[in-house]
Amino acid sequence: MSTPMDTDLTTLDAAELGRRLAAGGTSSVELTQAYLDRIAAQDDVLGAYLHVDADAALARAAEVDAARAEGAELGPLAGLPVALKDVFVTEGVPTTSGSKILEGWRPPYDATVAARLKAAGTVLLGKTNMDEFAMGSSTENSAYRPTRNPWDPDRIPGGSSGGSSAAVAGGLAPWALGTDTGGSIRQPAAMTGLVGHKPTYGAVSRYGLIAFSSSLDQAGPMARTVLDAAVLHEAIGGHDTCDSTSIDAPVPVLVKAAQEGARGELAGLRVGVVRELGGDGHTEGYDAGVLDRVRETVELLAGMGAEVREVSCPAFDLALPAYYLIAPSEASSNLARFDGMRFGLRVGDDGSHSLEEVMSLTREQGFGPEVKRRIVLGTYALSAGYYDAYYGQAQKVRTLITRDFTAAFDDVDVLVSPTSPTVAWPIGARVDDPLAMYAADLCTLPASLAGLPAISVPCGLSEGLPVGFQVMAPALTDDRCYRVGAAVEAALDAARGSRFLDQLTSRTEAAL
Amino acid sequence: MSTPSPQETTESQAPAALGREDTPGLGRDDVAHLARLARLALTDEELDHFAGQLSAVLDAVAEVGKADVDDVPPMTHAVPLTNVTREDVVTPCLPRDVVLAQAPAAEDDRFRVPQILGEEE
Helix, strand or coil: CCCCHHHCHHHCCHHHHHHHHHHCCCCHHHHHHHHHHHHHHHHHHHCCEEEECHHHHHHHHHHHHHHHHCCCCCCCCCCCEEEEECCECECCECCCCCCHHHCCCCCCCCCHHHHHHHHCCCEEEEEECCCHHHCCCCCCCCCCCCCCECCECCECCCCCCHHHHHHHHCCCCCEEEEEECCCCCHHHHHHHCCEEEECCCCCECCCCECCCCCCCCEEEEEECCHHHHHHHHHHHECCCCCCCCCCCCCCCCCHHHHHHHHCCCCCCCEEEEECCCCCCCCCCCCCHHHHHHHHHHHHHHHHCCCEEEEECCHHHHHHHHHHHHHHHHHHHHHHHHCCCCCCCCCCCCCCCCCHHHHHHHHHHHHCCHHHHHHHHHHHHHCCCCCCHHHHHHHHHHHHHHHHHHHHHHHHCCEEEEECCCCCCCECCCCCCCHHHHHHHHCCCHHHHHHCCCEEEEEEEEECCEEEEEEEECCCCCHHHHHHHHHHHHHHHHHHHCCCCCHHHHHHHHHHC | CCCCCHHHCCHHHCCCCCCCCCCCCCCHHHHHHHHHHCCCCCCHHHHHHHHHHHHHHHHHHHHHHHCCCCCCCCCCCCCCCCCCCCCCCCCCCCCHHHHHCCCCCEECCEECCCCCCCCCC
């Protein structure tokens, strides 16, 4: 099935697609087919998906179309395709978390967020590629294949939700879910020119999210616009009795916040620019182009009536070492469940190896290098005798970081910074240099450690590649991120005369 | 390529110098010991490679030691945690066949695992 270029469905945002579906201008089958066609044409190069089941997607789309034809009352998401990061378990649909240890596994249940999207009538296009167990910032740690950035196929799409970011930016999905432990939604969104939001910790259920670092993991939306991200977030958010860390509070009102923000009404908003994240004396490792775009965006906010001031959060300087002790420690414990006994790979079970040998051989063969490094590091940090100096100390630093946020939010409503110190780097450049890879998370880690909401919105190009602008807010005020993000997006779109991703579409068309 | 035998997996064989303060970084033996504790059968090649990389990472993360944390309580979670219990009512669980269908090995409606106890036990 082909659609004329002037109405190419795969370049439209989800809100527009939803309007067309509701008005009968297109069908879910037509829409789903358009995305499947694009996946078939592009994904050999991009590597955004680990699993696509075209027949299942089309059958599901036909169901929704039939329900609509029968006059059933459908929600606003009904019939819209969606992609899920492969870290979410999906009933009967292969789920690997990017690891060989789960190759071929078909989970017997749905993650809560997957179930909620299913109940809302969405069509699952497929499962997207990721760094193995979400450990990485480039998606090169996928055990299957690297994912490429639609803006430049020789560069990384960010990570660990790089399959989701490449899929949405490349027009292989209208929107997608990612997960963010230390920046894994926001950084890939920044690298590919998307909007990505990490919700307040506990605001979105973690049930059925394959655990990496349980005190940090959060699921969230990745989309082409702030409004789309808000719609997707509202659909997955809210209390879940299956997740003991789920916050029992109403789903925040985010769509309205995004709509209000787009009108640019920011008078009285107090914005703090974090000195430690790219400010004076803290520019080492940052691209000049990134800092320029962020500074221009701050000026834009001031022009819309926001009161801008610089804020110092000294403990943020220790966010990176604290995170790379806490996350590996929790991972070394969480990943103990992959022992080859109840699901997934089993190696050496031939009668000549003991139970422990089978476990060790299974994990040796099933895990990739970064996962092994983090398990060893986490095991060390938790060892008797070293616990206080490493894991215990990191937890105290986590308190200091949270105190810095609390003090800052006494004076300002939101904090802003670059999302990533650099634009997308060439594939392979950091793959065997853990510290260089970890440095990519510098700006996103503080909000992760404090459990706060943070959004990344595109704020321009540097070297022809997208730059992300991060907005952080106090716990359970995710609406502030959407409000400010939408204001930035609307002002930049108006100045440009087009949406951010239209720059990629026109570039791709020019290259054809 | 060799893999450590589980017979070596005893606490008494822990390298005495593991992480000792006057020898920062992780040596090859340290990594091998930690890998055994974590049930990871690393190859010789991996042991060599990881020892260098992890020493560099450990140096970097040791920066947390610079923070003045006297009287600072540790933070384990971003939200205050309380024990959560559900109503004590019977709810359906996953069917046994569905779960066992995804097991690496199953026998007699159970997970089949390698022998755990020795013959004489």
